Amino acid sequence: MASEVFSFIVFCSHDLLTDSTRVRMVSVSTGKDVPLSDGSFLLRISFDEEASVLRCFIRHIASGREAYVQSGPNLRAFIQDCLLGNPGKTNE
Numbered sequence: 001m002a003s004e005v006f007s008f009i010v011f012c013s014h015d016l017l018t019d020s021t022r023v024r025m026v027s028v029s030t031g032k033d034v035p036l037s038d039g040s041f042l043l044r045i046s047f048d049e050e051a052s053v054l055r056c057f058i059r060h061i062a063s064g065r066e067a068y069v070q071s072g073p074n075l076r077a078f079i080q081d082c083l084l085g086n087p088g089k090t091n092e
Helices: 073-083
Strands: 008-015 020-027 041-048 053-060 066-071
Touching: 041 073, 053 073, 066 073
Parallel strands: none
Antiparallel strands: 008 020, 041 053, 053 066
């Protein structure tokens, strides 16, 4: 059974003057920028404390396509610490 692995580095930077965030994605295998389509996404994250499960729902607004991701407390801590900028605060 063949498998494919795609690896990217995603750079996010906040511009204080325009109060906007810039996103740049680079392919690890080629070192080249990956062109991203303009788009908007809905990201909904819910945590079921009884089951210790984190569910992420992602919808591409223009097409209506949706995807779900499910994980445990490590994903919750990762999202809070690395994406939302709350280092050390995991609300456990």
